[in-house]
Amino acid sequence: MTTDNNLLGSGDQEAQLEEALKVVRREAFEMKRWLDRERLIDALKHAQTMLGELKTNTLSPKFYYRLYIDSTNELQHLESFLTDLAQRGNCPLELYENVQYAQSIVPRLYLMITIGVVHMKAGMVNKTEILHDLVEMCRGVQHPLRGLFLRNYLVSTTRNLLPDDAQIKKMEDGSVTDAIHFFLTNFGEMNKLWGPSKEKEKRERERMELRILVGTNMVRLSQLENLKVDTYLTRVLPGVLEQVVSCHDPISQEYLMECVIQVFPDEFHLASLREFLSACKELHEEVNMKNVLSCVMERVQTLAAAHKETQLFSLFAETAHSLISTRNMPTEDIISLHISLSTLAFKCYLEQVEYASTVYDSLLRILNEKGIAEQSSISPIGRELIKVLDNATQAYGHVGKIVQLKSFEPLMNLLDVRARCRVSASILECMIERELFIQNEEELNGLEVIMAPLIDDDSVKLTKDDIEGEDFQDEQNTLGKAIHLVRFDGDDPDGQFLLLSLVRKLVGRGGIHRIPFTLPSLLFALFKLATLYKEKKCDVENWDMKMRKVMILAMNCIKKLHEIGGKSDIPLRLYIEAALVTDTIPFEDSPSIVYEFLSKSLSIVEEELSDSRSRLSSLFTLTCAIEKTRSLSHDDVLKLANHIALISSNLFKKADQVRALCSCASLFWSTRYRDEDGEEKEMRDGEKVHSVLTRALKMGAQCMEPIVQVELLIDILTVMYSFYSDGCNQITEDSIVEVVGRVRDSKAQLEKSVESERMDGLLNRSLEVMEGNIVSRMRM
Amino acid sequence: MSGTRRKALLKVIILGDSGVGKTSLMNQYVNRRFSNQYKATIGADFLTKDVMIDDRLVTMQIWDTAGQERFQSLGVAFYRGADCCVLAFDVTNAVSFKSLDSWRDEFLIQASPRDPEHFPFVLLGNKIDMEANRAVSAKRHVTMAQSWCAAKGGMPYYEVSAKEAVNVEAAFQAIARDALARESADTSDFPELENNINLNENNRSSSSGGCNC
Structure with missing residues (x-):
């Protein structure tokens, strides 16, 4: 960035900055003193000396920024004074020319900008000419750090002065087109200054710090009242994208693409998605495409959901897949992209499972090709995989809907047992929280398929660590709670009995470590069923026989618990309760x-x-x-x-x-x-x-x-x-x-x-x- | 103009989570404009507005800041020298209320004002036009905000709507008054310079190695 090698350590930076600030304060004080006496030329001399501090080579961006903030803050006093003069018609036009005799260029340009702004405010000059002049004159500073801050000052002070009319009203004031031109030019220059230097590694951190200065141009563009969608499409976006693509630098590209997404409104993005996404494909190999795409998907999804545009989803899916297939993307990033895609699918087409299905199907295909398996919940891939699965859980809530995603279970099976238990438990937690009931055999079967590691001792052998772990106990407690979600649709005790008998079989497969958590729950569900039968006595055939079956099943539960549990006090109390x-x-x-x-x-x-x-x-x-x-x-x-x-x-x-x-x-x-x-x-x-x-x-x-x-x-x-x-x-x-x-x-x-x-x-x-x-x- | 006081320049900083409406509040106050579109702010910069406070002309310099930390990569040097700090939250977003403490603490640490205990803060609860979406019921919300303000030494609290221009003018007027009161209380901005004026020392900077470009 700053091509000089004389950057100091941060302690020295602090001292150096203090020195410079002392000069700034002293000169500013003098400047204000002369201003009070209306001795403009003397005041300007001190202003010039003050601004001379901004010529330094030795400060890193953050320290330079502090110097810049304090100096430009003092310049505000000058501007304020001159504005008063101008309002009374006493600010001579030659002032703009006069300061150009200042010896060094950095102070000269800061002063020119300040005076130019005052003249523009007072309507004394042709705005478009002055703006054009300033943006061109700033080319004189080619030192990256100093140039970037100078141009930042230009953009900051001209705020609210730029022509922002749809049509030209007065020739010399220009229109929004002139403002757009001004920003695009300034943006191009700043992007050049910000560009990579030969000492790439060393300067990357500085570049990351300085990037916001470049982004400010875009913020300004987005603030133009009369920048409408069509102008954005024809003038602004092509200009910006051309800069971005042609600079061939991954840091610039990733940041600028994000800027575009963040600073312009959603309607603009929706209208220009095709252009934006096709530019994405042209970006440097090292650009983290996941960040860029996720960012844009996140921004447009609310609006997209309102518009229900089917093309939108396929456009994103297409771009994502073309990027995945042509680039060497880390697997976790690929999954992460699918998280964004699935979110979009859920937001826009929650009821049409086929959209989300395509996302999960394609992810499964990719991960299978890569031979992903047995991912733990702390591996980067495992973490993202859990997130993409949880995303479906949060969207659908109910296991009956989740199983409609045919790839959900196979994707889950790419995780290790522990992580699969976690995904299963979050489904149950979600259902418990939202009180989503399991109302028929089919839904129970769905649960059985997905929850195998949580329920089934035959398919998953637990280690000692598993059993003693807090996670296992929490999950089994959740499973116990979830048994109370089993409620046959329509208050029919016979149906409920059928479901609970199935639950009994399911729970029975859990082995000695799970049963103590689950059987007591089932037992109380049976007691509840007994009460239901009591209420419905008149409506039920063979009532006595059915009551007997319920209580025999309850007895069988306690017996099982007694056999495997080893403890006596709980079965004892349960028998009494029964x-x-x-x-x-x-x-x-x-x-x-x-x-x-x-x-x-x-x-x-x-x-x-x-x-x-x-x-x-x-x-x-x-x-x-x-x-x-x-x-x-x-x-x-x-x-x-x-x-x-x-x-x-x-x-x-x-x-x-x-x-x-x-x-x-x-x-x-x-x-x-x-x-x-x-x-x-x-x-x-x-x-x-x-x-x-x-x-x-x-x-x-x-x-x-x-x-x-x-x-x-x-x-x-x-x-x-x-x-x-x-x-x-x-x-x-x-x-x-x-x-x-x-x-x-x-x-x-x-x-x-x-x-x-x-x-x-x-x-x-x-x-x-x-x-x-x-x-x-x-x-x- | 000789003999009159220089026009007062008041620096006001608006802080708060991303999306609470900092830019909108400033735009409503300075330009009387509002847009429903969300545009993120990058970095920080200001708008100025001249106002009369008790027959004194004051220039308010209002700094709008990025709520997202990654758009603040150069640090927060602009906090320094602030005369008042406006904390904003979104009444429909409980998280933005919870963040207020950390914004206030961060400001006091970074700006390190001389008397942090009495530094003027003002709290704005924005988006009251979206009453129906409030995170908590309106009444409870006011109580919550008020008790938070009371715990912070009686910070003034305004419920505002940048969209419908409700209370925005009044709030900023009060902010200016507070900041002005504080400015007059400060005896001198640069006490250390009194014995140290040397007009001929202008050339020190050239030794720091700057080139002439």
Whole structure:
């Protein structure tokens, strides 16, 4: 760029700039002082010295820019002063000539431009002549950096002064055609100055920094009010493209093409696409065509979508493919171009899948030819591939639509397993977010095809890292959520049952690592279905049989989960939940199925829970659940209650035994059952209650720790009293009074402590409750 | 003209995300024109407008800037010496509101004004003509913008439409007033020069190696 070799390091640059700025400030100060005294010639001398700093060779573009900004900012004061003079008719025309005697050319031209602008503003001169003069005179500075900034000053200050009328009104003011000519000339000169130098590598960074100066010409052109589409097509674009193509420099070409796209309005692009795209084919081999094409496609797509021009899409597709076939483009760029093409297809023709299909088909063909396979999500190709697939997901949302792109799945298969899982999961996330349901078998099949790596253990073997990874767990959680999207169209429970049975098969293929994420979801979907059947009882044939099938399928799910899961607590709770759901739906077999669920959970407590704490808490949960049921037969309740009592009295710790027995005693009393006539009754088995509580008392007495013993006795007392007051004749006043006595005896042996005081409190509260009934005999 | 003060020159910078309407705001204010076409801005440059602020004639130099970073490849030297900074966002685009903090911070770092705490900023929420497309409901939006402004030391907030010229004039008038107040508060622009005037030192620059072209 700057062909001199004396560029300084950035620390030195800073110092050099500071030096120069000091001169600028000092001279500007002087200039303004003379201006205040209206001594124009003196002021101009200082202006000239100030501008002399812009002759430097030693600053890099960014530092030079700072110097330029400060200097031209000071020039504004001069311009403002002269404008005032001119308005009062006191700005002599000779001034423009006078400053041409300035010694060096850079200050001279800055001053000429400033004065020229003032004269033009005041309407004292022939605009077209002055503009022509200035743009030609600037040729005198051929140093790239200085020349570019000088011409930038020319374009900046003439802003708003350029002729912008469609027709010539006054001969000397010119028309928009003159303005266009002015900019195109200036642009051509700047592009030459900006062009590559021999020291290519070294100057590339500088060129990247300076490019905006060249682009400013185009911004100005685009700002001309009377630049209409036809002039753009006939004058501006051909002029610019000719410059671009003929400079044979990749940096210039890529940047300028982008500029054209960015600064001119979309309507212009739409009208000139053919010309623009054919120029693209003539660009240098090293130009990144993906950037250029993506940029133009992005700009026109909104407008194109409104116009629905079929030709437009094919024009882009054609250009893209001709560039791909003639150039040595990196594979990731090829994919990236297809992303832009697919976006265009989706925006303009979302409903006509054939447009998008051609994009995905051609991409597949190209990638197959290149032998692309097993791309990871972090490889450049893999990354772009995921993006192009996600693009379809975002556009269509629903898997049923995505599978209409026949190349979607084969393209997915060019990725490795991990990346395929990611693409699948984003489809599901999208469907969950937009609440797009899976409503029939066909859609479910589509899911199965595309989601194989996410669902199927046979087709994809997982490594240990896969399974333990956070990604895997997130994806499986998403899959679990997605099961709730399965909703048969039209609220028909039979259809939903069919779909869920298919889901069961699908999920079953997931193997031991996926099932724990997916089966619980399916189970709750089945519960929901059961409720749906309950509501639709009148409309459904063979209702009892179908209800049975739903709950048997649910049972089978829990069983499977239990077999593979290794954990007991989740299946245990699911069995209980299933029992409660079944209990609320009175179908033919529901009592036996409720019993089956409960007995299965009881078996888990008995056979698998070894930790006494979880055994006890599970017994509590189970007891509560059984108390809630109302459909079991008398025999079944008795069997379950007896068994729970048996497990309770076999618990490891005495204290646990007492607590469990106290809790399960109520099973024999208040649990509801159905007799042969279908009538709901309560157990009311006082004998059983009595024997359970007697056993509890016995165990309590064996408890060796005094404090714990007292507390247990108070617990038993409370329970006894509740049965007594509920009319259980087997719990007598005498027995209660006896227990109160035992509590007092045991308590008397306690040393006085915080704990013993707590016991006092507990007992007194219990006694207060009993007061009025049997209190007289207890306050002895 | 002797004895009168030089006409004040106020430098105002407009910042904000690409597409929020910085160029349109400036064009509406200076030229009273509006175009629906989107044209990106490259680099930065200014338009000037003479205005009367309390019987003082002021030249406003309004700098329009590129919202896209890649069109700012020469850096932001033009921030320096600004008298006021206008932050603009698009009321239909929530992202452009979120960017305001970084635009403000960036400005304060690069322009390094003497008293950053009290440097005058003004916030403009543009495109209120597109009410129906607002990112959030109009009422919530105003509250959001106002509380953001309050957190920034009571920055003035204007809801404007460059398209329909709503509030644009009023906002810039207020901006000029703020900037002018600040300019008068500055005692001297170049205090370091007072003891350092040497009219004969003009030739230093020729030693820096510049040629005569």
